[in-house]
Amino acid sequence: MQLGLDLHSAPSSQPSAPKIHSVTEVTRRVRELIEGGIGEVWVEGEISNVRRQASGHQYFTLKDSSCQLSCVLFSGAAAGLRGLKLTDGQNIQAFGELSVYEPRGQYQMIVRLVQERGEGALQAKFEALKRKLAAEGLFDPEKKRPLPRFPRRIGLVTSPTGAAIRDFLNVLHRRHPGIEVYINPVRVQGKGAAAEIARAIREFGEAEKYGLPAMDVLVVTRGGGSIEDLWEFNEEIVARAIAASPIPVVSAIGHEIDFTIADFAADLRAATPSAAAEILAADRFEVLATLRQNAARIARACRSRLDLAEARLAAISQSAALREPARRVLELRQTLDRAADALNHGVNLALERKKNVLDRTSARLVAQFPAHALRESRLHCDMILQRINEPVRRELTTHRARLGRASGILGSLSPEATLARGFTVTMDSTGTPLTSAKAIAAGMSLRTRFHDGEAESVATKR
16 A cells, blocks of 8 residues: 655656655545545454543554554444443454544544444344345335324234233233234244244235234334344345235334344334334324314314304495395395305214214224123133033033942842842851851851841751
């Protein structure tokens, strides 16, 4: 690299005085060459000599095993570090512009972004994909579709257990509880999550195929996190699924400072899940207030028109030219009365239509109140419980009948039943039953059991 300064004039036959440059000129030229020839770069190294000024600016040195580079991080850029605190010995990757601090003639790096070591590859991948898709026209503003002013059904692509879904639903139903939300649950982090997100977006675009009503708008959302946590929303498959969706898509990923490829592909980016809900759900109280204001404005305009007509009529009636032909005045008054009646009828009809719209809207809001849905769910549960209990009761009755029959059979075969029919059991003195006459000897004590008791005897002969 050459400075391009003519420090020595070309030799000539006549000696000439060399051109003398000031230190400022040389330094400024060096700055222009560094900024124009190198410009913005990523640099990795170890931090040392961190100094924080009261102004919020931070000065430090990046070094490796053989060289070092002076760096400055101005307060505006420092505010975007997202909690990352620079400390001596920390290994980082810094993005910024190489320049020259002219008062000291020292080249330095003006840092605009700092990240932990390892994020640089992801950032480079992010920028490469962003450039590729932008070149294809996926992010063109003219391709962005307008969102419906009053959506009836919203398709939500997110994790069913994350904080994003709670924030979104809380804000949405507080502002407009009548909006239906259909959730297609997916993983929002980890390997394979991008494919799930893209598939969920496509499924909403083919709602009829899955027996679902058509959605008015889709929301792809998750809570905040690191660049690794949000990376699935930087995958090309997700961006192309959003761009190909037949339904307008709102991205609400992370916090305000987080940007993903999905944000650029979507028709609208919301800073947070709650912001997406506020954008999509018109405040019902504001809508009703607007309707009432419009009705009042119409009534005032009509009253003004009537007052103006009455004033003109009064002026005409006082005119000298019409003072004599009273009949004409009476005709005009009749015409005015008919016009007033027609106008009043039109106003009343318009107000009645507005009232009917308000009544229908209120009825829909009441019908979609959670208490009604809960009551219907309870009735459905009672019906299911009744259907479950009925077979159990029938089965229990059958088993009881079988048990009764078995008990009767066992009872008829029991020894007690045999004794009751007139049979007896002869036992020795120890209570052992005697089953053969050969076991009885003369003089042997015997016990005979009847169905209602026992008798003792002595054998005389066999």
